[in-house]
Amino acid sequence: MKEKELLNELDVKIIIERLCQELIEHHDNFNNTVIVGLQPRGTLLKNRILENLSKKRKDIRSGNIDISFYRDDLRRREKPIIPNVMDMDLTVEGKEVVLVDDVLYTGRSVRSAIDALMTFGRPKSVELLVLIDRKFSRDLPIQANYIGKRIDVLEKQKVMVEWNEISGKDRIVMSNFR
Amino acid sequence: MSSLSVNNLLGIKYLSNSDINLIFSTADNFKKIINQSIKKVPSLRDITIANLFFENSTRTKLSFELAEKRLSADIINFSSSSSSVKKGETLLDTVNNILAMKVDIIVMRHPDPGASVFLSRNIRARIVNAGDGSHEHPTQALLDAYSIREKYGNIKNKKVVIIGDILHSRVALSNIYCLKKLGAHVSVCGPSSLMPINIQDLGVDHFSNLQEALEWCDIANVLRIQLERQNLKYFPSLREYSMTYGINKEILNRLNKHITIMHPGPINRGVELSSDVADSKQSIILDQVENGVAIRMAVLFLLAGKIKDN
Numbered sequence: 001m002k003e004k005e006l007l008n009e010l011d012v013k014i015i016i017e018r019l020c021q022e023l024i025e026h027h028d029n030f031n032n033t034v035i036v037g038l039q040p041r042g043t044l045l046k047n048r049i050l051e052n053l054s055k056k057r058k059d060i061r062s063g064n065i066d067i068s069f070y071r072d073d074l075r076r077r078e079k080p081i082i083p084n085v086m087d088m089d090l091t092v093e094g095k096e097v098v099l100v101d102d103v104l105y106t107g108r109s110v111r112s113a114i115d116a117l118m119t120f121g122r123p124k125s126v127e128l129l130v131l132i133d134r135k136f137s138r139d140l141p142i143q144a145n146y147i148g149k150r151i152d153v154l155e156k157q158k159v160m161v162e163w164n165e166i167s168g169k170d171r172i173v174m175s176n177f178r
Numbered sequence: 179m180s181s182l183s184v185n186n187l188l189g190i191k192y193l194s195n196s197d198i199n200l201i202f203s204t205a206d207n208f209k210k211i212i213n214q215s216i217k218k219v220p221s222l223r224d225i226t227i228a229n230l231f232f233e234n235s236t237r238t239k240l241s242f243e244l245a246e247k248r249l250s251a252d253i254i255n256f257s258s259s260s261s262s263v264k265k266g267e268t269l270l271d272t273v274n275n276i277l278a279m280k281v282d283i284i285v286m287r288h289p290d291p292g293a294s295v296f297l298s299r300n301i302r303a304r305i306v307n308a309g310d311g312s313h314e315h316p317t318q319a320l321l322d323a324y325s326i327r328e329k330y331g332n333i334k335n336k337k338v339v340i341i342g343d344i345l346h347s348r349v350a351l352s353n354i355y356c357l358k359k360l361g362a363h364v365s366v367c368g369p370s371s372l373m374p375i376n377i378q379d380l381g382v383d384h385f386s387n388l389q390e391a392l393e394w395c396d397i398a399n400v401l402r403i404q405l406e407r408q409n410l411k412y413f414p415s416l417r418e419y420s421m422t423y424g425i426n427k428e429i430l431n432r433l434n435k436h437i438t439i440m441h442p443g444p445i446n447r448g449v450e451l452s453s454d455v456a457d458s459k460q461s462i463i464l465d466q467v468e469n470g471v472a473i474r475m476a477v478l479f480l481l482a483g484k485i486k487d488n
Contacts, residue, residue, distance in 0.1 A: 066207070068207070068221075069207070069208075069211065069219035069220070069221040069249075069479070070219060070220055070221070071221075074221060074222070074224075074482060074483055075224065075225075075482070075483070075485050075486060079180075080180050080181035080480075080483050080484075081483060082180045083203075083204060083207040084207075085207070086207065086210050086211070115220065116219075118216075119214055119215070119216035119218075119219075120214070120215075120216075121215075
């Protein structure tokens with residue numbers, strides 16, 4: 001399997017800082033904002049964003065959402081679905097929600113996440129923040145509001161965001177997996 | 179392991195330890211969901227489930243139905259009292275007719291032991307045994323063990339005594355299998371006439387004295403006397419049974435420790451449990467009922483994940 005590094009540790013750091021600045025521009029003091037990470041990998045990015053924002057803004061509300069039971073491919077996938085923890089000890093009623101995920105690809109996970117989110121109330125608005133936007137690969141009409149980097153890769157190529165907590169280094173790699 | 183090793187839930191004896199733990203960890207997720215304000219997930223929206231109850235049931239049937247509805251499955255219900263079984267149709271014919279209507283999962287309760295095993299050999303749908311005669315009642319055992327795990331953190335080395343009519347009880351057999359697999363010490367207690375011969379071969383001890391059994395255990399799972407399955411007189415009278423094996427506050431106060439009381443329901447108040455015990459803080463009977471829905475959601479979700487279109 002051939003691997004290519006798209007972004008290194010420093011690139012990722014700069015991108016996250018920029019994304020945080022954009023969030024501050026739009027949400028100012030975050031009084032009515034909830035930041036929600038998608039389990040499992042979006043929550044790691046969400047944690048980084050919260051950590052970064054904490055230098056400038058305190059007490060930002062956040063949660064993690066698990067989409068396992070809201071997916072549309074239970075009978076259609078080869079691998080079984082492994083549920084993660086749903087960690088939403090808050091309501092999103094009337095809140096401005098920012099969904100956070102690592103890679104935006106077909107848009108199906110985000111569709112499921114919006115579905116899952118609605119069980120915690122009716123948000124005022126829902127935005128999407130992603131580290132990587134894979135261009136020209138959407139199955140659904142879903143776009144992100146905050147984008148780390150747009151990339152153009154073939155369908156057979158896989159884009160992986162690696163985190164320090166899991167693989168010892170922050171970086172984004174592309175591999176040919178077929 | 180992230181998928182069940184079996185395609186049907188016929189009994190606890192066919193499950194591996196990792197299957198049981200997978201069901202528990204999936205049930206943890208569902209327990210959170212059924213405590214949200216919106217208790218429904220769209221997981222099984224393209225799955226159809228038939229609930230075939232050839233024997234009376236209230237709580238198990240309601241619990242399965244609720245679990246199925248919470249998962250957004252389409253469901254059809256059938257009870258033998260109002261069906262063609264009364265007109266002489268065989269089990270296989272009845273089920274094949276229902277399957278012809280494109281049903282994916284069958285939940286079945288049947289008075290004959292082994293009915294669900296027989297069915298699994300002859301049809302393609304996924305089968306969940308909701309109790310077959312005096313054989314097994316796997317979801318009840320899973321929810322019992324899950325409730326113990328919830329209260330104590332784990333099951334290993336816990337001492338559980340199952341009290342009552344062991345001979346006619348599918349709950350007892352499934353519980354013994356399940357708790358033994360998870361490393362608990364299990365004993366049974368009741369009149370010798372209601373003990374299966376060779377019960378010790380399952381690795382359980384038999385207490386004939388209730389007080390001794392309660393002194394020994396951490397958890398007492400109390401069963402109902404199944405008068406409907408008894409075609410002989412196994413003990414002189416319910417009153418006598420109650421005086422020898424009924425648990426009341428006085429008996430519990432005499433113990434020098436705090437034990438947990440469980441009951442699969444329906445309770446015959448004043449026979450196996452007195453009201454003050456059934457409603458006390460020591461009893462986790464209503465937690466069992468709540469956990470039943472989460473466990474059944476987990477089982478159905480995991481089995482549905484194994485259905486492939488072809």
